Amino acid sequence: MAISNQLAEFIRGAFPSVWSLELLLLLKSEPDHAWSGSELVERLRASDHVVVQGVGALVAGGLIATEEGGRVRYAPASPEIARLADEAIHQYAKRPDAVRRIIVFAGNTGLQAFSDAFNLRKD
Secondary structure, three states: OOOOHHHHHHHHHHOOOHHHHHHHHHHHHOOOOOEOHHHHHHHHOOOHHHHHHHHHHHHHOOOEEEOHHHOEEEOOOOHHHHHHHHHHHHHHHHOHHHHHHHHHHOOOHHHHHHHHHOOOOOO
């Protein structure tokens, strides 16, 4: 099953990097846990910078909420955002390369067109 245009647009808008998608996966794995920045850095084995950028993007996208002390937890702003997040996670598990390409090529249509010229098969 191909990734729908709606889902591809959601992925492009919600995840500025694959790290932010990995961050969402972690937060969603324990939705009742409010994570500190240091916990996220340790669990993801990422830098503070990567975590701060990912948290900012996910908050802006309505996927996570901040709590007292700067802790964050999975908290989609609407059922539609939750559905799209679930579908993005499902596609990432099933077709990680396709999802990574959507994220990496977001906002770089020239690079996408160049890459597509060498694609022998469509995902």
